[in-house]
Amino acid sequence: MNVTQLSVFIENKPGHLQNVLKILAEKNINIVTLTIAETSDFGVLRMIVNNPDEGIRALRESHVACSATDVLAIEIDDTPGSLFKAIDTFARRELNIEYMYAFTEKREGKAVMIFRFENPETAKKALKEEGYSIVSKIDIIGA
Amino acid sequence: MFNKEYEAMPLDKMRELQFERLKWTLSHAYNNNPFYKKKFDEAGFSPDKFKSLADMKHVPFLVKQDMRDNYPFGLFAVPLNRVVRVHSSSGTTGNATVVGYTKNDVNVFAEVVARCLAAYGATENDVIQVAYGYGLFTGGLGLHYGAEKLGAMTVPISGGNTERQLMLIKDFGTTMLACTPSYMLNIADYIEKKRPDYKISATRLKAGILGAEPWSENMRKEIEARLGIEAFDIYGLSEVIGPGVSTECSEKSGLHVFEDHFYVEIIDPDTGEILPEGEKGEIVYTSLTKEAFPTIRYRSKDITRLYHDNCKCGRTLVKMEKVTGRSDDMMIIRGVNVFPSQIESVLMEVEGTEPHYQIILDRKGALDDIEVKVEVNEKLFSDEVKVLNDLARRISDRFRSALGISAKISLVEPMTIPRSEGKAVRVVDKRKI
Numbered sequence: 229m230n231v232t233q234l235s236v237f238i239e240n241k242p243g244h245l246q247n248v249l250k251i252l253a254e255k256n257i258n259i260v261t262l263t264i265a266e267t268s269d270f271g272v273l274r275m276i277v278n279n280p281d282e283g284i285r286a287l288r289e290s291h292v293a294c295s296a297t298d299v300l301a302i303e304i305d306d307t308p309g310s311l312f313k314a315i316d317t318f319a320r321r322e323l324n325i326e327y328m329y330a331f332t333e334k335r336e337g338k339a340v341m342i343f344r345f346e347n348p349e350t351a352k353k354a355l356k357e358e359g360y361s362i363v364s365k366i367d368i369i370g371a
Numbered sequence: 372m373f374n375k376e377y378e379a380m381p382l383d384k385m386r387e388l389q390f391e392r393l394k395w396t397l398s399h400a401y402n403n404n405p406f407y408k409k410k411f412d413e414a415g416f417s418p419d420k421f422k423s424l425a426d427m428k429h430v431p432f433l434v435k436q437d438m439r440d441n442y443p444f445g446l447f448a449v450p451l452n453r454v455v456r457v458h459s460s461s462g463t464t465g466n467a468t469v470v471g472y473t474k475n476d477v478n479v480f481a482e483v484v485a486r487c488l489a490a491y492g493a494t495e496n497d498v499i500q501v502a503y504g505y506g507l508f509t510g511g512l513g514l515h516y517g518a519e520k521l522g523a524m525t526v527p528i529s530g531g532n533t534e535r536q537l538m539l540i541k542d543f544g545t546t547m548l549a550c551t552p553s554y555m556l557n558i559a560d561y562i563e564k565k566r567p568d569y570k571i572s573a574t575r576l577k578a579g580i581l582g583a584e585p586w587s588e589n590m591r592k593e594i595e596a597r598l599g600i601e602a603f604d605i606y607g608l609s610e611v612i613g614p615g616v617s618t619e620c621s622e623k624s625g626l627h628v629f630e631d632h633f634y635v636e637i638i639d640p641d642t643g644e645i646l647p648e649g650e651k652g653e654i655v656y657t658s659l660t661k662e663a664f665p666t667i668r669y670r671s672k673d674i675t676r677l678y679h680d681n682c683k684c685g686r687t688l689v690k691m692e693k694v695t696g697r698s699d700d701m702m703i704i705r706g707v708n709v710f711p712s713q714i715e716s717v718l719m720e721v722e723g724t725e726p727h728y729q730i731i732l733d734r735k736g737a738l739d740d741i742e743v744k745v746e747v748n749e750k751l752f753s754d755e756v757k758v759l760n761d762l763a764r765r766i767s768d769r770f771r772s773a774l775g776i777s778a779k780i781s782l783v784e785p786m787t788i789p790r791s792e793g794k795a796v797r798v799v800d801k802r803k804i
Contacts, residue, residue: 233754
């Protein structure tokens with residue numbers, strides 16, 4: 229199982245992020261982690277929530293442009309050089325990262341990072357072969 | 372006056388001439404163009420029923436869509452081997468209009484432009500720098516042939532490259548510059564910001580021949596004050612011939628229509644009824660001498676009025692007021708005619724879906740600024756910023772190639788463009804002209 233990320237289009241103006249967060253709050257949806265990629269005019273809010281299906285439904289009802297995106301949540305040792313090692317592995321396996329961000333909480337002493345790969349299925353297969361642990365149930369982390 | 376016989380012709384004689392020429396035009400179109408024949412037949416009109424000018428009201432109108440439907444050559448009334456030139460509006464296939472000229476039409480075009488130039492006081496002693504775009508647009512070549520016909524030294528520099536324009540004005544002793552009024556103001560800005568040492572007063576430049584977009588008395592005042600030259604209005608539309616349909620004279624109040632080549636009527640845009648002289652309405656054009664592309668009762672959508680005022684310049688030709696508005700949604704952006712439908716087809720082409728959009732027109736400095744807001748719907752949205760940026764860039768590229776305008780594309784959230792009765796408000800024009 230991949231992790232489902234909610235991707236949301238927001239204009240780069242005061243009040244626009246707030247509007248999206250309000251919709252999720254009203255539906256009692258918890259955000260586990262998030263990141264924003266911004267340009268001068270707009271941004272893409274990417275987040276992992278405890279109930280992505282409900283989240284997408286609520287946002288669409290409110291006419292917010294959004295989509296569900298498959299991403300991989302990968303456990304990485306919380307020690308110096310571990311991220312370097314992981315990225316080194318990706319490079320060796322020619323896995324291109326579109327973007328990445330991290331969870332704030334540790335899971336059994338390990339960091340969990342979200343990766344959006346150009347080709348998630350190829351990446352998943354390659355990383356399993358390399359012995360990486362891919363988290364499938366995100367709700368156990370923060371929900 | 373370049374051609375006093377016609378420009379100062381007594382009114383009754385002019386009406387006689389117009390009647391004879393209309394008879395010829397109506398028969399020529401009816402006998403040589405299937406579209407006109409069908410249109411006349413359907414309206415129950417035939418050229419032999421044309422007994423006086425009052426019968427014009429029975430002749431069916433021609434609209435822009437007819438030209439698009441007959442793209443490219445369907446409205447030509449001569450064999451293609453008699454056509455020596457074509458011009459075309461910007462626009463994607465199905466939206467472009469193509470006009471054609473025989474040798475004689477090219478001569479008429481040159482003649483009317485030469486008359487305009489003479490009305491501004493130009494003679495063979497002048498140096499006329501043509502800074503309209505040369506190409507499918509009628510502006511560049513139209514002014515060029517007119518200036519040559521007058522016998523002036525003609526400088527075919529085409530549009531843009533302000534530094535070079537200034538150099539040639541100085542080096543060639545240019546006396547008149549033909550360009551859009553907004554470009555003229557752009558030149559004034561350029562001199563103030565980048566070339567404060569450059570003095571127009573130290574050159575021979577004395578007049579601007581300005582047209583291809585609507586402009587106001589305030590703009591005239593600004594151009595004249597900032598550049599110390601006279602600013603004259605030249606009017607025309609490619610569907611009728613190009614620039615030179617009407618022109619201002621030394622009086623700079625109203626534009627004389629060259630009535631020996633173009634018959635004008637003012638109608639109520641809602642009912643199509645002809646309005647009496649002096650009333651404001653939509654101006655309708657009929658060409659009187661054109662062979663390749665006769666234009667019969669063409670609804671220009673331009674709103675103006677016609678009047679006679681015993682003009683001090685001596686011309687007896689009817690005058691039209693500077694065009695103040697349009698009865699449709701066409702925009703003139705940096706001299707380019709743009710219809711919302713063209714913008715729609717660009718958006719459709721790029722994404723295969725018709726997103727909601729809004730056009731914001733503004734003036735930044737002297738130039739028109741166009742921003743197109745496009746609502747990002749589910750189909751257009753991506754979680755990757757580069758995909759969204761790429762989308763905006765592709766739309767912008769397509770605008771440039773299809774319409775010839777540089778637009779800023781802004782991606783906005785769904786349902787943020789105001790809708791009235793379910794339909795988006797397409798155009799917001801903030802330009803103060």
